[in-house]
Structure formats: C-alpha cells, structure tokens
Amino acid sequence: MSNSPLAVHADHAHRDDIGSRMGMWLFLFTELILFGGMFFLYSVYRFTNQEAFHIAAKELNTLVGTFNTAILLTSSLTIVLSIVAIQKNNRKLSIYFQLITVALALGFLVNKFFEWSAKFHHGIYPGGEELLAKSKGEILFFGLYYVMTGLHGLHVIIGMVLISWMTVYTAKGIVNKDNYVKLETAGLYWHLVDIIWIFLFPLFYLIT
Amino acid sequence: MIEKNQMSEEHSHSYGIYILVWLGLMTLTAVTVAVAGINFGALTVATALLVASIKSFLVLKIFMHLNVEQKVFKIFVGAALFFIIVSFVLLFADYSFL
Structure with a gap:
C-alpha cells in the first residue's frame, strides 16, 4: 500500500509511529489476558488455601525476591533512558543503556536460576518427593510459583533478545534520532515484563 | 522556568x-x-x-x-483494566460465598 518507499520523496516516506506503538499496546493486552488468567487462578487458590499459602511462601527467599525487583526496576529505567539518549542523538550512550538493560536482565535470570536450583535441591519441584509430601495447598502454591515465575522468566529472555536486536539496529543506524519507534516498542514490552513482576513479587514473596 | x-x-x-x-x-x-x-x-x-x-x-x-500519548491509548488501557477488574469482581462474587 502506501508503505512503498517509492510513493513519495524519501524524507516523506510513509511511517506510522503511533500505529506501531498501538500495535505493541494491543499485543500487550493479550499478554494481560495470558497472565490475568494465572492471577485469577492464584487468587482463587489463595482464597481457598490461605494457611497453606502462608506456610509455603516461607520457603521463598524474600531477599532474593527484593533484589530481583530492584534489578528489574532499574532495567526499566535504563531502557527508557536509552530512548532519551537516542532522542538527543547520543547513539553511544543509547547503546550503553541498552547493554546495561540486557546485563540486568541476565542478572535477574541468574538469580532466578540459583533460586530455582536451591528449591530443586531440596526436592521442591513439580513432582518432587518433598513437595508431594506437603499439603494440597502448598503443592498448589509451588505449582503456581513455577508456572508464573517461569512464564515471566521466558518473557525476560524474549525481552533480552528484543533489546539486543535493537542494540544492533542502533549500532547500524536503523534506529536513529529521527526513527526510534522500534526501540520504543521494545521498551514497552520490557516495561510490561516489569509490571508483571511488580505484582508477582508481593504475591509470592511477601505473604508472611 | x-x-x-x-x-x-x-x-x-x-x-x-x-x-x-x-x-x-x-x-x-x-x-x-x-x-x-x-x-x-x-x-x-x-x-x-x-x-x-x-x-x-x-x-x-x-x-x-x-x-504524552494520544487519548486513544489511555482509553484502551482504561478499558483493559476495567475488564480485568470486572472479571475479578465476578470471580469473587462466586467464591466469597463458598
């Protein structure tokens, strides 16, 4: 359609930044349905197994959870700063901010890895003997814990890939001062991953 | 300033x-x-x-x-949140009376 670069002068080639961002927002709403369903499950199971959820949550390390929250919040800051940097035509700084974001995401996953490993070591994993010996409510808690933080972790990995991709684009100049909507949409995705964690954190780590 | x-x-x-x-x-x-x-x-x-x-x-x-986005973005986000909240209310309309 009017997307053809031949349509008009090169500097007036059709581009719909608002449409691009709206596309990402619409996708984020489908993510909300995906995670929303799990939050529904969580809320009903927690409501019907309150005691068991409290006992089970004590197994989680609040310190690691808090640390990971700080990491994700900071990574949300750095990705938004990378957009400001590119707006100011500071490509190098933008790339640094993107690299820091990816590094923080990696740090989050490393923490998650050690956290899960420690649980696995204690036999607390889906189908694990230690876990199956626990009450029904506790088994539900850990089932939800693994599915929800696991799916969130998958989103962290996807976000890392997306942002790394944008770093290549920024280095190549495809993402530049006048055209940075790709970086913006990747940023939107990353912030959603952050928002999901903002809710996961108190619901799993802060029930005492 | x-x-x-x-x-x-x-x-x-x-x-x-x-x-x-x-x-x-x-x-x-x-x-x-x-x-x-x-x-x-x-x-x-x-x-x-x-x-x-x-x-x-x-x-x-x-x-x-x-x-700083156009109004339509805010309306969409508002609508999404509205339906999430409605779903939770309906969900607990069932479960509160168990």
Missing part, C-alpha cells in the same frame, strides 16, 4: 523525570517489603496490592509514556 517546562513537556527529552520515578519505585519497593513484616490481617494483601498498583501506574504513565 515553569513556563518553559510546560512548553517542552509534550516532548521532554530529559533524563531527570525518569530517574525521579525510578527513585520513587525503589522507595515503594522498600515500603512494601517493610510493611509485609507487620501483620495487618486482611489488610496485608490490600496494602501490597495498593503499592503494586501505584508502582504500575508510575511505570505506565511515565516509563511507557502514556502521559
């Missing part, structure tokens, strides 16, 4: 506001962790969710630029 800020708000390309919001988010995290140690009974979950909602609001409005 104030006038200048208002004028450039639409496309404010400055780092400051984001760093401020980040500090706010970190503070709220510290608050929610600290408050979790106190037993408010049923209010504990409510407090945690309230703090999480404030944090999400900040991320949506500032980091995700909803404050």
Whole structure:
C-alpha cells in the first residue's frame, strides 16, 4: 500500500509511529489476558488455601525476591533512558543503556536460576518427593510459583533478545534520532515484563 | 522556568523525570517489603496490592509514556483494566460465598 518507499520523496516516506506503538499496546493486552488468567487462578487458590499459602511462601527467599525487583526496576529505567539518549542523538550512550538493560536482565535470570536450583535441591519441584509430601495447598502454591515465575522468566529472555536486536539496529543506524519507534516498542514490552513482576513479587514473596 | 517546562513537556527529552520515578519505585519497593513484616490481617494483601498498583501506574504513565500519548491509548488501557477488574469482581462474587 502506501508503505512503498517509492510513493513519495524519501524524507516523506510513509511511517506510522503511533500505529506501531498501538500495535505493541494491543499485543500487550493479550499478554494481560495470558497472565490475568494465572492471577485469577492464584487468587482463587489463595482464597481457598490461605494457611497453606502462608506456610509455603516461607520457603521463598524474600531477599532474593527484593533484589530481583530492584534489578528489574532499574532495567526499566535504563531502557527508557536509552530512548532519551537516542532522542538527543547520543547513539553511544543509547547503546550503553541498552547493554546495561540486557546485563540486568541476565542478572535477574541468574538469580532466578540459583533460586530455582536451591528449591530443586531440596526436592521442591513439580513432582518432587518433598513437595508431594506437603499439603494440597502448598503443592498448589509451588505449582503456581513455577508456572508464573517461569512464564515471566521466558518473557525476560524474549525481552533480552528484543533489546539486543535493537542494540544492533542502533549500532547500524536503523534506529536513529529521527526513527526510534522500534526501540520504543521494545521498551514497552520490557516495561510490561516489569509490571508483571511488580505484582508477582508481593504475591509470592511477601505473604508472611 | 515553569513556563518553559510546560512548553517542552509534550516532548521532554530529559533524563531527570525518569530517574525521579525510578527513585520513587525503589522507595515503594522498600515500603512494601517493610510493611509485609507487620501483620495487618486482611489488610496485608490490600496494602501490597495498593503499592503494586501505584508502582504500575508510575511505570505506565511515565516509563511507557502514556502521559504524552494520544487519548486513544489511555482509553484502551482504561478499558483493559476495567475488564480485568470486572472479571475479578465476578470471580469473587462466586467464591466469597463458598
């Protein structure tokens, strides 16, 4: 359609930044349905197994959870700063901010890895003997814990890939001062991953 | 000075506001962790969710630029949140009477 670069002068080639961002927002709403369903499950199971959820949550390390929250919040800051940097035509700084974001995401996953490993070591994993010996409510808690933080972790990995991709684009100049909507949409995705964690954190780590 | 800020708000390309919001988010995290140690009974979950909602609001409005987006974005996000809340209300309309 009017997307053809031949349509008009090169500097007036059709581009719909608002449409691009709206596309990402619409996708984020489908993510909300995906995670929303799990939050529904969580809320009903927690409501019907309150005691068991409290006992089970004590197994989680609040310190690691808090640390990971700080990491994700900071990574949300750095990705938004990378957009400001590119707006100011500071490509190098933008790339640094993107690299820091990816590094923080990696740090989050490393923490998650050690956290899960420690649980696995204690036999607390889906189908694990230690876990199956626990009450029904506790088994539900850990089932939800693994599915929800696991799916969130998958989103962290996807976000890392997306942002790394944008770093290549920024280095190549495809993402530049006048055209940075790709970086913006990747940023939107990353912030959603952050928002999901903002809710996961108190619901799993802060029930005492 | 104030006038200048208002004028450039639409496309404010400055780092400051984001760093401020980040500090706010970190503070709220510290608050929610600290408050979790106190037993408010049923209010504990409510407090945690309230703090999480404030944090999400900040991320949506500032980091995700909803404050400078066209109105249609805000309407869409509002509609999405509205349906999530309706779903939760209907869900617990069932479960509260078990």
